[in-house]
Amino acid sequence: QNLKCLTHNLRKMICTWDVSSKGRHGQTDFCYTTNDLLPAVCLKTKEKRVEIPVPESSATVTITTNSISGTAFATKEFEIHKTDISFVPLTPRILSLTPDFSTSTLNLKWIDNGSVFPYGLDAFWQIQILRKEVMEKVTQVTYYSKLTHEDIILSWNWRSDMPLECTSHYVKIRCYINVTQFVGPKDWSDWSPVEEVPGKDTEPNVSGVFPQDTVVAVGSDVTICCVHQEGRQIKQMKYEREIYPMIHLSSRSSAIRVLNASASHASGTNVVCELSEGDMDGTVLFVGYAPDIPQNLSCETSNFLIIKCTWKPGRPSGLYGERKTKYSLFERISVKNVSCEVNEMNRERACDFPVLADQKTYDFLLGVSNPIGRTESSLLVDLNQRVHPKAPEKLTVSGNSSTSIHLHWFINGSFAEIRLLCQIEISSGHSERKWHNVSMPGGKFSTYTAQLNTLHPYTKYQFRVRCAAADHFWRWSDWSRIEEHTTLEA
C-alpha cells in the first residue's frame, strides 16, 4: 500500500511502499513497465524501496511480497502517472560557514548541484540563521540563483546585529527548484544539517565585552555583550553611566541593546559590565560620523615646486587618534598618490603635492576616509592659472635723481614659464596713495626690478609691492614689507 515515488534529479525516482500484513516476510519482487509493448523489468529487494528511472508519462508497477520460504503471498498492481511523482531537490550541502569577527559577518558557501538539472532553472534557497544557547531563529532569508547545468559554489554574507563573539550562531539551508515542465508536486528540500560558529561563551576561561574597541556611526543601534566565566553572574551592564536591561544569550553571556547611539567624546564611550565579586570588564565604543564631502577644494602653487590644496572639512567626525579621518590626494594623470598629514583641530585642511616636471594640468581626487565611511572630492587644475606667489622679499629702493627711483625685490619660486604682474604702491605723507602696475617675465628664484619716474623731489615716500600671474590672474601675493625712500632735492 501507499506506493509513493519521489525524484531528486528528474531522471531517477525512489519508490517506497508499505506492507499491510504483520509477521515476517521474505524478499519483494518489484516489476515495472513504462510501455505495454516492452517486457516488465523486475527487481528483487528486501527493502521497501527501489530506485528506478522516471517514466516519460506513466508506469505500471507490480509488487509481489513473498514469504520467508519464497512463495508469493500478496501481489498488487499500481499505475503511476507523472503527476503522482513528486520532485524534492537533494538537501543542499554547506561547504563552509566562515565568521569575520571584525565586521560580525558570516559568509556561507554551498554547492548548487546544478549539474543534475537542465540549464537555466530558477533555484530558491532559504537560509535560516539561529542564535543563542536555545538556537532561537533570528532571521530567514530567501536567496535566488539560476542553475547552469554545472555545480556552482554559491556564496552569501550575513551581517549580524550582534558581535559573533557574543554567542553561537547557526546556519541551515534548504532549496526549491522551479522545474516548470515537471508536472508532479514540487517541494522544498530537507534542511541541511546545522553549521555552527561557536561564540566566545562556549570557550572555557574566555571572558570579555564585545565588540572590542569598535567604531560605529552616530544613530546606530548597537548590541554589546558581556561574556563571563562559568559560575560568575553579571550584576549590571552600563552604557556610559546608564544601566541597561539585559538580554540573556546563554549561561555565560548577556547583552544590552543601545538604540540610536549618540556621538561619543574623544576618549570613547565606556560600556561596563559589573560582575559578581566586584569584578568589572568593559569595552570602549567610538560613535562618530562618516567623513563629510570636502567643501571648497582649491589648489594653487606659490613657487611652481609645491601645489597646496586646501579645503573645508565639513562636519567633524568626532573620531581622533588612530581612528581619525585620513586624507589622501590622488592625481589621475601622473597616477601619483600622496597621503596628507592633517591636524584634526584646524578648521582649514591643507595638503601638499609636488609639482611634476612637464605637467601643467592636474586632475586631483581628494580621498577622505575614516572607519565609518569614505568620500571624495575632485578638482581639475591648470597650474598656470593657479599661481599665488609668496609676498615679495628684500624690497630695496635706490635712486640718484630727484624724480625717479629703482625698486628691487626677490620672490621665492620658479616662475620662468610665466609672466608676472607686480603692483607697486606709492604713498607719501600728504598725497594720495598711488599704484603702479608693471609686468615682466618670471624668473627662477630671481630678483626683479622696476623703475618709477615722475616723483616729487625731496619727498619721503613709502613703497611696497605685491605680485601675481600676469596672463591668468589668480590671486595677488601678500604685500611686501614697506620700504621708505626720500628723493633727492631738485
Added chain:
Amino acid sequence: MAAADSPSAALRRRDLCSRGIRLAGKMRSDVVDLLDTYVEWQGLDASASVAAVEGVPAAAAERWDEQTGTQRLLENLAAYRAFRALLAQMLEEQREQLGEADTVLGRALAAVLLQVSAFAYHLEELLRLESRGPPSEEGAGPPPLPHLSLFERKLRGLGVLRELAQWAVRSARDLRQLAKPSPGSSSAPSPAESP
C-alpha cells in the same frame, strides 16, 4: 644610614630630604588633580574598583617602621622609575588614541611625568650620598605591556595614578624619616600618619 655622616653630608641630606618632601607634596596634589581630569576625560566612574596593576609597585609597605634609610630610598627609586616608564606609556597611548584632540589630559600627564622624573633624580642624588650610589637602570624597564583592550588600559591608567598618589604620600613620610639626624632614627611615626 650605613655610616655616621660628616656634618656637611648630613646637612646636604637634610636639604635634599626637605626639598624632596616639598616635591612629593606638590606631586601628590597634581596627581590628585590629574586623577579627576583622567576620570572625567576617560568617562570612568571615580569609584571604579581596579585590580592591582602589574608592574606598579605597591605603596603599602609591610614593617615600614623597620626599614633602613637605604631600603626606603631604594624602594622609592624603584617605584618612581617604574612610574616614569608607566606614565610614558600612558602618554604614548594617549597620543595614539586621541592625537591632536587630547590637549588637557595629555598636558597634565606630561607635567606629572616630569615631576616623577625629577623626583627619581632627586632620590638618586640622595643615594649618591650613600657610599653605594643608585642602582643602574639596565634591564629595569617595566614588564612588556600585555595586549590590553582600550577599556583595560583606561582602568590600568586609573590604577597607576591612584598608586602614584599613594606613593607620593609614602615618599614624604620616608623622607621625613630620613631627615631625622642619624645614626639610627628615633621611634618612627606610625604608617597611618598623613603627610
